[in-house]
Amino acid sequence: MDRTPNSPAPPSPGGIFWTFFRISAVTIGGGYAMVPVIGREVTAKGWLEEKEFYDLFALAQSFPGPIALNTALIVGRRTAGIAGFCLALAGILVPPFASVLVVALLLDGFGDLAPVRGFLGGAAAVIPGLVGALLWRMSKTRTWTVWRGVCTICAAAAIISFRPWAIPLFFASVLVALVGEARS
Amino acid sequence: MNLLRLSWVFFKIGIAAYGGGWTIVGIIKTEILGRGWITEAGFSDLVAISQVTPGPVALNAATLVGYRLAGIPGAAAATLSVVAFPILSILAATSLLARLGKARGVLQEALKTGTIALVAMTLWTFLPAAVSSWTSGILAAGAFVLAAFTKTHPLFIILGAGGIGLVLSLLVP
Numbered sequence: 001m002d003r004t005p006n007s008p009a010p011p012s013p014g015g016i017f018w019t020f021f022r023i024s025a026v027t028i029g030g031g032y033a034m035v036p037v038i039g040r041e042v043t044a045k046g047w048l049e050e051k052e053f054y055d056l057f058a059l060a061q062s063f064p065g066p067i068a069l070n071t072a073l074i075v076g077r078r079t080a081g082i083a084g085f086c087l088a089l090a091g092i093l094v095p096p097f098a099s100v101l102v103v104a105l106l107l108d109g110f111g112d113l114a115p116v117r118g119f120l121g122g123a124a125a126v127i128p129g130l131v132g133a134l135l136w137r138m139s140k141t142r143t144w145t146v147w148r149g150v151c152t153i154c155a156a157a158a159i160i161s162f163r164p165w166a167i168p169l170f171f172a173s174v175l176v177a178l179v180g181e182a183r184s
Numbered sequence: 185m186n187l188l189r190l191s192w193v194f195f196k197i198g199i200a201a202y203g204g205g206w207t208i209v210g211i212i213k214t215e216i217l218g219r220g221w222i223t224e225a226g227f228s229d230l231v232a233i234s235q236v237t238p239g240p241v242a243l244n245a246a247t248l249v250g251y252r253l254a255g256i257p258g259a260a261a262a263t264l265s266v267v268a269f270p271i272l273s274i275l276a277a278t279s280l281l282a283r284l285g286k287a288r289g290v291l292q293e294a295l296k297t298g299t300i301a302l303v304a305m306t307l308w309t310f311l312p313a314a315v316s317s318w319t320s321g322i323l324a325a326g327a328f329v330l331a332a333f334t335k336t337h338p339l340f341i342i343l344g345a346g347g348i349g350l351v352l353s354l355l356v357p
Binding site for chain 1: 196197198199200201202203204205206208210211214215218225228229231232233234235236237238239240241242243244247248251252256259260263266267269270271273274275277278281282288290291292293294295296297298299300301302303304305306307308309310311313314319320323324325326327328329330331332337338339341342343345346347348349350351352353354
């Protein structure tokens with residue numbers, strides 16, 4: 001074991017770009033589908049050890065933004081400095097941007113055809129179910145205390161009632177929750 | 185559509201974009217529909233497409249909404265604006281937050297309160313669509329059961345429901 005925990009095998013700049021480009025281009029289903037793939041790739045390549053990767057993933061969740069992007073940025077920076085950060089950014093951003101534009105252009109052409117409308121209607125119909133399931137899973141896996149329960153219900157009620165203020169109310173509720181957590 | 189206004193709205197969305205795609209979709213929906221920039225049905229289509237194209241859903245949704253509102257310049261502006269704050273904060277504060285150590289657990293616990301509330305809001309805004317017709321209701325309920333209680337990948341749920349919608353549109357013109 002002659003590897004240091006911080007940089008087992010420094011990646012090449014091209015390696016960083018292509019790794020994240022490839023993952024972003026082929027992984028469908030959003031951040032929580034992409035993160036395990038990123039983890040497998042970077043540990044297989046020996047850029048990071050698995051525990052270190054999941055520490056960085058936990059760190060990525062403290063920042064706003066798409067979780068896959070944040071994880072890639074932090075991994076890029078940790079393994080290859082600012083250059084790694086920029087290359088990870090480009091690698092993650094370019095494929096979805098290009099593919100989404102292609103799909104949008106196709107829809108401009110074929111979006112009014114009945115089968116396309118039918119497909120989109122069906123695909124859109126499951127959204128409430130998927131969001132409900134996410135809410136269910138988030139609630140089930142959280143360790144609840146009375147304070148957390150009251151805080152979360154009040155936050156949800158406030159944000160739902162005053163939706164144009166969702167962003168300030170989000171931060172207000174995080175702040176209140178933070179004060180409560182720090183005191184307990 | 186004024187590109188500066190579009191960028192500002194997406195920059196703001198990026199600041200509160202905690203907790204993954206669905207919270208961001210919820211905020212985009214509130215901000216964009218609240219301004220009357222896009223219709224309810226049009227937005228649901230865009231979200232469905234975001235789910236089945238590669239890449240983070242939140243980014244895809246931002247790119248698509250930007251494209252709908254102001255073409256390719258709009259797509260670029262929305263995408264770059266929504267990631268601007270996350271990028272800057274990661275650049276500025278990674279080492280700071282890494283040093284927080286155990287205190288970060290407290291921060292993340294507090295963030296959970298906010299993100300669960302935002303997901304609840306997202307659900308709330310999509311619920312009227314679920315009760316708009318029998319087909320939508322059944323598809324939504326089926327998706328909930330599969331996604332909440334089985335390990336089915338969301339992609340298959342979306343593609344499956346899309347397939348059902350396609351077949352229905354051919355059978356019942």
